[in-house]
Amino acid sequence: MAKSSPDYSLKVDGVEGLCPAGEAWAEKNLSDGKIPVFSCEGPCIRGEIARLAANRVAEEEPFARCCHAEVFCVPHSAMARWAKESDRAVMIDGCFLSCHGRILKNLIDESKIVHIDALPLYKKYTDKFLMDDVPEEERKEVAHQVAGKILAKLKEEVLSV
Numbered sequence: 001m002a003k004s005s006p007d008y009s010l011k012v013d014g015v016e017g018l019c020p021a022g023e024a025w026a027e028k029n030l031s032d033g034k035i036p037v038f039s040c041e042g043p044c045i046r047g048e049i050a051r052l053a054a055n056r057v058a059e060e061e062p063f064a065r066c067c068h069a070e071v072f073c074v075p076h077s078a079m080a081r082w083a084k085e086s087d088r089a090v091m092i093d094g095c096f097l098s099c100h101g102r103i104l105k106n107l108i109d110e111s112k113i114v115h116i117d118a119l120p121l122y123k124k125y126t127d128k129f130l131m132d133d134v135p136e137e138e139r140k141e142v143a144h145q146v147a148g149k150i151l152a153k154l155k156e157e158v159l160s161v
């Protein structure tokens, strides 16, 4: 079995229309100068910890949650424009495979992205796949701790600049 893949492209079908709520959210965040926060949203416990931590980070100023799927799949959306026009972006991936970060860095200026692998920040559950294998309260607590570490890093690397 191969242990790596070279760079590759995906064909994505075009789309018509826009999400009204997403448009309003992204337009407001763009005009307010909010920094978009993306997360890996894989179905496994690593994706879930990243997602919960991103939600928590995005509660703090000047951050706000961005929809990675709309940015990747609806290029004419305000969500994509917000991601491209922001001075910075935060990408929280669930593990070293960096699934979302590897796409995002090809869509927006890579130098603007603070890319974080959440797993080394808690170092647990590497033998588990499903999020449901970890009790909900424990997931939330671990994600809360991860978000605290990420916010400390962002305060040093983004907010102090």
Ligand code: SF4
Pocket (backbone or CB within 6 Å): 040, 041, 042, 043, 044, 046, 047, 093, 094, 095, 096, 097, 098, 099, 100
């Ligand atoms: S980065 Fe890791 S946890 Fe996230 S989607 Fe990829 S393999 Fe899953």
